[in-house]
Amino acid sequence: QTLSIGFADPLSSLDPQLNNHAGDRSVDLHFWDLLVENKANRLQPGLAESWKNLDPRTWEFKLRKDVKWHDGKPFTADDVIFSYQRARNVPGSVATFAGYLRTVESVTAKDPHTLVIKTNIPNPDLPLNLASVHIVSKHVGEKAATDDYNAGRAVIGTGPYKFVSYTPGDRVVMTRNDAYWDGKPYWEKVNYRYINNAAARTAALLAGDVDVIDKVSVSDLARLKQSSNITVFPYDGLRVMLLQPSFNPAQSPYLTDNAGNPLPKNPLLDQRVRQALSIAINRKAITDRILQDTATEANQWMPKGTYGYNPEIKNIAFDAAQAKKLLADAGFPEGFKLTMHVPNDRYPQGPETAQAVAQFWTRIGVKTQVEVVPWSVYSGRANKNEYAMSMLAWGNGTGEASYALVNVLATVDKAKGLGASNWGHYSNPAVDKALAESTAEFDTARREAILRASAKVVSDDAGIIPLFHYRNVWAAKKGLKVTPMTSDRTAAMMVTRDGK
Amino acid sequence: MTETPAAIELRQVSKRFGERKPGLLDRLGLARPPAVTRAVDHVDLHVAEGEVVGLVGESGCGKSTLGRLAAGLLAPSDGEVLVGGRRMADMDARQRHAARMRVQMIFQDPYASLNPRMRVDEIVGEAARIHGLVDAAGFDDYVCAQMRRAGLDPALRHRYPHQFSGGQRQRIGIARALAVQPQVLVCDEAVAALDVSIQAQILNLFMDLRQALGLTYLFISHDLGVVEHLSDRVVVMYLGRVIETAPVEELFGRPNHPYTQALLAEVPRMGARHKTYSAIQGEIPSPLHPPPGCHFHPRCPHAMPRCKVEAPQLKGIAIRHLSACHLNDGS
Amino acid sequence: MTIVPTLQVRNLQTHFHTRAGVLRAVDGVSFTLARGRILGLVGESGSGKSVTGFSIMGLVDPPGRVVGGEVLFQGRDLTKLPPREMRALQGSRIAMIFQDPMMTLNPVLRVDTQMIEAVRAHERVSHAQARERARDTLGLMGIPSPDERLLAYPHQLSGGMRQRVAIAIAMLHRPDLIIADEPTTALDVTIQAQILSEVQKLARQQGTALIWITHDLSVVAGLADEVAVMYAGRIVEHGPVDAVLDAPLHPYTTGLIGSLPSNNRRGQRLRQIPGMTPNLLDLPAGCAFAARCPRAGESCAQQPGLTEPRPQRLVRCFYPMEAA
Amino acid sequence: MTGWLLRRLAQAAVVVVLMTIIVFAGLHAIGNPVDILIGQDVDQVERARIIAELGLDQPLWRQYLAFVNGALHGNLGTSFVYNVPAVTLILQRLPATLELAIAALLIAVAVGVPLGLFAGLFPEHPLSKLLMAGSIVGFSLPTFWVGLMLIMAFSVGLGWLPASGRGETVQLLGAQWSWPTLDGLRHLLLPAINLSLFKTSLVMRLTRANVREVMPMEFVKFARAKGLSPMRVVLVHVLRNTLIPLVTVLGLELGSTIAFAVVTESIFAWPGAGKLILDSINALDRPVIVAYLVVVVCLFVTLNLIVDILYKVLDPRVRLEGAA
Amino acid sequence: MNTVALKHESPWRRNAGEFFASKTAVLGLGVAVLLIAAALLAPWITPQNPYDLNQLDVMDARLAPGALNGEGTFHYWLGSDGQGRDLYSGILYGLRISLLVGVGSALIAGVLGTLLGLLAAYAGGKTDALIMRVVDLLLSFPSILVAMMILAYLGKGVGNVVLTLVLLEWAYYARTARGQALVERRREYVEAARCLDIPGWRIMLRHILPNCLPPLIVIGTLQIARAITLEATLSFLGLGVPVTEPSLGLLIANGYQYMLSGEYWISFYPGIALLVTIVAINLVGDRLRDVLNPRTRRQ
């Protein structure tokens, strides 16, 4: 009853509160629990049975009473208090979890199984925020540093699996926690292996080294589908592929006239130009030919059926003639030259997509050059708004629209932590206003209306150019079944035998 | 002792190899003291103008080093080298250049001493051309003249060295040296690599050139027959020191130093048939660790206690005949 | 009863098949060498002396090949011997000493390794016995403290010492024939004398036959019993050493002797053989020496045969010198 | 010897210092680790705190001095990403890379030397020509391409060997090693072959070239003249001399293999240091990069030392003093 | 060239003669010349300019060899890649870049490295130590790091890839040139030149350099091959030439991901082209080494 999983994302540590990295969080799911869980885009009880607002700034969480740590000690509210203290202040943490606790003013225990959290501002999203911070045990954690977690000494969680061994850069081995509060986990032993290279993952599955792989490469899909002893599990995901036009008024070497001289004014500031670029793209061609059906066309940043998705926004029609006309109207009948930047080592099929987009744009006269750079170079430059057109695959991890609103679309304001990924420095007062309103709105329906409206604003403005939504694809040996749990994380709990 | 002006003169010249400036490690006592070879040890040599001096001695005794010192290719560790009566050390750049041109060298290996990737005309004429002895227009004629003088067919001047035989190559080397109009030729084993019949041709060429151009020679060889034939005066070296020097008939007729005597005894001669050879006694010492006193004493049949501690000085024992042996003091 | 001579070479031909054509390095060489005799093989550079030696040893490498003739060693034809049997003779019954003492010993192996392997290649003896044998032979060569020398690497020995080691290796098995290819050319006269004394002893005491290859006639004069002069792959003159050196028959031999400095008056021009060594790839049809020969006549357009104008004197010339 | 060693170490120290300066400046130019490391939705205050904690708020020269200060106290910094001392991280991963590199080298030698020897001894043999042509293929095929082919053939197709990862390991001398277990060896084989491909070609060609250089040497002929068997001539006399240049090249190659096993490690999901350094470069994890390079340089220095000593063992002519 | 000289057998002519005596070498040379010609003539002999995005169509992506293009104007004889790029055209254009990168970097690195190596050998002492330590330093640097630094300083592009390769490669030439020059410097002909008071720099360049060339030429042909494969590897790691103007290496790297899926042609044909190119160059180089090495040749 051993399960071997080949996963793609690097793992920085077993300390569940050190870094908010994709790989880390997938592993953490096995050992640790959350107060509130965000499964299949809905909030569900975790270590907390229930919660309620006492007032806009006070929350009460009822904790489960039957939970035990792996070492047998009971789980209490003190553990949660300790965890939230620690998460804000883990030495050496770079991708810290503190952001999720930003609004938390105090955490107190009314009794061992009742927790009261006060926030400094009204925060309707608090349970959602808490769905990202793992709970560690106080009695072990007090004396433990990151090293102790890596060594396994401090990996005493409440989760479905217990620690066996950890080989950095290679694998984590775990064994079933028979006393798990949510029922006995299915697999006796789990071999969680880091295989970063997509082809290597596919090969490992084909060779039988592993039973399940995540993030199946687009190009291997056809092969795996054909294979008689492999099943492929594609699921619609939350990640959207966007192009961010730069709203930088300064001259840019990446925006020139056809002779190669920098344009006096940034043409992308003109809504018609952005619109033209957006409708010049044949999104179907891209999802078909480049993504090979591992993506769905996108007309806004949220996928269909999610909180904040606006069904009124029509699909963006591919219309090269109209695009040319818009360009001419904007004063560029002959088009111009543009250089688009893409990271090579970050987004699946990113460079390929960029090239296809470049083809479409070149056809309407916007001669496009694609420059592919490593993420380490890209992230810094993009962040400084140096690129004319940058690519962003935004994972709507919270499953609702405001996450992107805060980070991708709000006017950049470093102090307030707004627009951290708004690389083009898009700024629309209407969007900012909507964001402010939604943040304080506790009524879900009204809040959704605000979000939908802002999606429409951005769409009309062509402030970002959405391309497609990625699907999350797993592949497993025949006879196994993969059901997604949270976002695109990969965990042993997602895998069951067929028919079970 | 000298009457004629010296073409080259060496005064108390020494050359040591393997010396280095003491570095930090030496001062800390961590480095091993360098192994110093005294290749040439306080040598006086006077080559008069027009004279042919033969330099003999066994392998590794410092003959080539001495030749290089004379030709200015090596700087002496001690002592001074004089060309045309003036010290090299005192000359300015132009004079030094002129002095270097005056003394040219002919090398032992006719294969290694010619650049395989240059044509003969370049090899012969390059130096003359860049030192302004001839201009571009006169270059070809000049080269032809030099080649003809060395007994080579000028029609071959566009060929490469590998297309010539050993004897011809040696002639190219001679033409190259002559092209800068030197007065002194230092010939280091210039005929050792050639077989007898070719050797005879080259030796004849040397003699012809001496007559035609009044050249001075320092002729280094371990072939005593050749040295005897060519030289006016012979200098014998042993382990870096000159141990005997005398006019050629004097030396071959009345060798004074025991080493010279041993050397002459072993020279193979056409006349000596069915000889019974005998083994030499003693070991040939290493120049890295020369024995104290007279370097020859371990092999010398007449060695006395004094020879082990005191190095004998060169002393006149007859007219123009000098020898460094303690035996001469006794008599 | 007839005594089988140690070596009989009959019409030996060794050719090199080069890109430019067939090079007849040895072209019909014949001679006989009896026990304990020393033959001096002289001739100018490139005349085929070394190749003759290698042909006898069976060590001619491609593109060269022995294409004709026989080499009878104690009556057995070596050219027809299978490699295995030939190897059994090499180094034990026939040994060779090479020209350059710096190159003949393997630079990365100690002297003892190289000597012991030579012993054990031919005799089933223990390592210790072989070592003892090696040490004794070194001692015989006049090498002081042979035990120490055995532990040395070749580069730690002087040229003369190395050559003596090489000779010691050749003599390990007291061979019946030694071919010495200019072994003293690179050495000093004093060391040369030492080596000559060793081989001479061997020939006299052991009855070893010796071929001494050189271009230096004066060495031959002192050492050899008989002398053969090679020119362009052929023996042009052969006879007892005194007779040949005192009254040469072939004009080439005469020239060779005449060009020695010791045979000329001091300071005078040397007598020299005119012209140059012929190109072996492009030999004239007739006598190869004709172009350089003062006595050449019409007949020389033909290939001269080996004649015996006087007892024991062989010469390949239509117009041999008259004996004075 | 001591002096030579000290000089070498001093030089290595200079190299290390220079390199750290270059890496600091270079990484600074590539980008700001802050942009990559720190989560996108971290607010300004947190951000400033983290930057200060990592010391990245200081001017570059101060950061460098801080590094030097740490290094002098034996601390090469803590990884930005892993929050673990960089040296610990590297030492965890290095054994995997080491055993991969050594295995690759062993394969290269085990395959390359005999084949090269054959090709060198029989240059005209059709098989030799085939080998030589084949070795070019080994040079010219990109490693990543071959790696995938190997996986396709041996893991996916034939199912003989696992496609990725490291097998069972055993704790030995404070590190995990996979060669003592069968499972470990099975995992090691494919990546090692992949990594060795280039090296095998190199070794083969080098061996061939050296053999061709050594074969015509006089001492080889002399060894044959001693009557040694062809086997002994080749294995002792030729091979020994061939090995010397090979050792130098292989020493350097081992170093570069360790440093550049990146591609193979990434294709075979081999948890080695190459993968780590690639990830670290992508994340601009400077402490790891610097520490890694320091470790690699130390390794190079050690390797060079070993090579020099081996050189001395193999070639008695080399004196260590001269090598400095 | 002097006409008189040609009548006699110059080393150049003799080497040429010996070179042409080997059938494989001639074959290699022939293939190399053919490939270079094809690369140069690419715009005239390909149906598509694979670098002009206007002429590409994603709808034609990953078509199998022999398929007709979307507009029905030509066949993808070798198939098309993930962008709908005709592989035949892509290979010829890619060959241009690869050869430019390979030959260009090998040449520049060769000149630079050789001169620095000679300088080290000539000057000796501190200069020598400095240059050789820099060489050591460079040889111990992971190429990716060097490539990334250059990328960061200068941005991407063929020129910068060449620069990277030059930086990575000159050290090999410098080491070889120095080693060889140190050997040559002890030869008697150098002493003869010194005796004639020929200036040092001239001895270095006119006398020693030509005699150091044979091993350098061999390294050169090896390095061309190395540079081409290294560029391919850099492309694999995303550090190579611009994606819209792929070299052979980048074509292979891009097609690599399709290997498992059965769309083999995307990296197979460029791989074959790369292989043939490198084999041809190496055959020429091998023969050159044999011809130029005086030791494997007698007289």
Ligand SMILES: Nc1ncnc2c1ncn2[C@@H]1O[C@H](COP(=O)(O)OP(=O)(O)OP(=O)(O)O)[C@@H](O)[C@H]1O
């Ligand atoms: N460049 C050098 N460095 C170190 N030692 C040297 C150097 N040149 C010569 N020697 C040493 O100096 C001594 C004299 O050498 P030299 O070449 O002058 O002797 P020689 O008499 O010419 O010998 P030969 O007859 O063999 O040519 C020898 O022991 C030699 O090893």
Ligand SMILES: Nc1ncnc2c1ncn2[C@@H]1O[C@H](COP(=O)(O)OP(=O)(O)OP(=O)(O)O)[C@@H](O)[C@H]1O
């Ligand atoms: N491997 C070879 N390939 C081609 N020709 C060869 C080879 N070995 C020898 N020769 C030729 O054979 C001829 C005889 O050579 P050999 O070495 O016997 O001359 P030698 O009389 O020993 O001369 P030296 O006195 O120079 O040693 C020469 O012309 C030489 O060029």
Ligand SMILES: [Mg+2]
């Ligand atoms: Mg000398």
Ligand SMILES: [Mg+2]
């Ligand atoms: Mg010979």
